[in-house]
Amino acid sequence: MTSAIWMFLLFVAATLGITIWAAKRNTGANAFFAAGRSITGWQNGLAVAGDYMSAASFLGISGMIAFYGYDGFMYSVGWLVAYLTVLLIVAEPLRNAGKYTMADLLAYRLSPRPVRAMASLSTITVSTFYMVAQMIGAGTLVKLLLADTGVSTETAIIGVGVLMVVYVVFGGMLATTWVQIIKAILLMTGTIFLSVLVLRHFDYSFAKFFDAITHLTYTDVKTNSEVTRNFLEPGMKFGAAVTNGWGPLDLISLGLALVFGTAGLPHILVRFYTVPDAKTARVSVVWAMVIIGAFYILTTFLGFGAATILKPHNIPLDNMAAPQLALALGGDLFFAFISAVAFATILAVVAGLTISASTSFAHDFYTNVIHHGNPKTPGEEVRVARISAFVVGALSIFLAIKLQAANVAFLVGLAFAVAASANLPVIVLSIFWKRFSTFGAVLGLGVGLLSSIVLIILSPSIMGIDAVDVPAAKRHLIQMKAIFPLNNPGILSIPLGFLAAIIGSLLKREPDAEAKFAELTVRAHTGLGSEKASSH
Amino acid sequence: MRRLSSLCAMSQEKNDSPASPPDWSGLAAKPAFQALLKRKSRFIVAASVFFIVYYFALPVLVGWFPDLMKKEIVGKVNIAYLFALSQFFMAWAVAFVYVKKAAQWDKAAEAVLEK
Known part of the structure; x- marks a missing residue:
């Protein structure tokens, strides 16, 4: 097990080296917030993948497939398809019209202060929810993977928190980018290698592999009897029969x-x-x-490999499916490597969250809301971002340690729900709808944010009545029957976000914003006047 | 391309001194720009509708027509898995077509700025 620690320390040493290198090149706001706009296409592609693929994907989805078969794999699909929205609708106009944050795009033609204040609130909310989930994940991982090394959950949470703050404060966006690139390479290497080992177990025969998946005999722990199931058939997790009929709708x-x-x-x-x-x-x-697509296709091997080779009843916890599979097929050293990859995965994601939250606070809230767009001294914006990275880090460490024993599996879903219900409607309407107004943006952001949070609180993720012997980590936070039947609020909160933004705009017209629509359109679609790379 | 970037650089400087910003509404009103916008939005709307329908067909079919989806068609592999797998190739294909189209739009946008 100690080899896992050595491998992890090697990763930490490499990333700190990168941070020192990046710190020397960090001169000015453009360098700190946007890596001097000097990242190339493939580098940013790897960094986006590294920023996005969290431990929930790597460990969580493998475990879901190992326990629930096909339904777990179906869950994998949406993570790639989502990038079509990024590619077709958001990425290019955002790059052309903005400077550092999402709010830049909104403030382009709307009244900057209210819009930035709301967008900043939504950004920091999404990032904090996501970050706390990741950090608790790091703590749990340590308990599972490094149980005999004496590293405690708190040490792991504090370690992850301190490292992410160091990357961001000293290395800015450049260091964050390279941490994410290295993580993406490590994660893909580990996943490909593990997939090949699974295929080798089946003599490199897909037919044998799928035979094993479709005739899987194991012990059902609930009834303690041997069962044979077809793990490629849908319905084990989201099927109407196992979810009081709400499963399919919840999945949508x-x-x-x-x-x-x-x-x-x-x-x-x-x-x-x-x-x-x-x-x-x-x-x-x-x-x-x-x-990202290659990774999620390979979860077929990770998840079904764990189901067929380990058998579900031999996997103590769903998050352990992939590491245990690595141990069974590749031995101690490979297990250590996969464990280190899981930590690198968490670090890269939390560093990305820290820099986006602190950039939004410094650029949107401090500079533009409090100081009307004119920082008092040059370099102040970067200084405020560094301080807020410290605050964000300390706050997340505190929340993660406080909530570590609670059932917080809903946090990642909540982050996505807020992003979809509050942020996306205002981004899309701001680019494509001339009538869109400041009041519409504020109402859309507010209703999207609030409805996601309220619906999650009323959902079976938080409300439910547990038997007395259910452990704290699995207990519902509110011991009452759920009021909203779905775990995921999107189906209701996304239309609410859009509706609020549209109704708000229709109620309060804004001639200034409409007059600037032509300018935003030309800029978004031609790149005229967009922020340039800093020369060095 | 060089002309475009020098144009952008110029407008960047002009942005800093608000005396003479680019003629945004003039550019927006150009027939060539309007034509570009129309082509672009037509494709983006069509492609988005296609991928959203294709993607949500998966949970709808799996949720309400499980027996159809359980049918094995390639050896032991059923429609459910193949359809889920096809989503990845669908996403890559849409991205590929988009990139091809976007290269044409880049040229059209350059032409709008040059004239």
């Missing part, structure tokens, strides 16, 4: 949050400001789609 609601939420995730959107122009942003989405 989740799909909506993925397909519309990804293009509203602040930490993904800021990545498109790091490239020289919209064309490169487009190329980078395509690179990201190749890598």
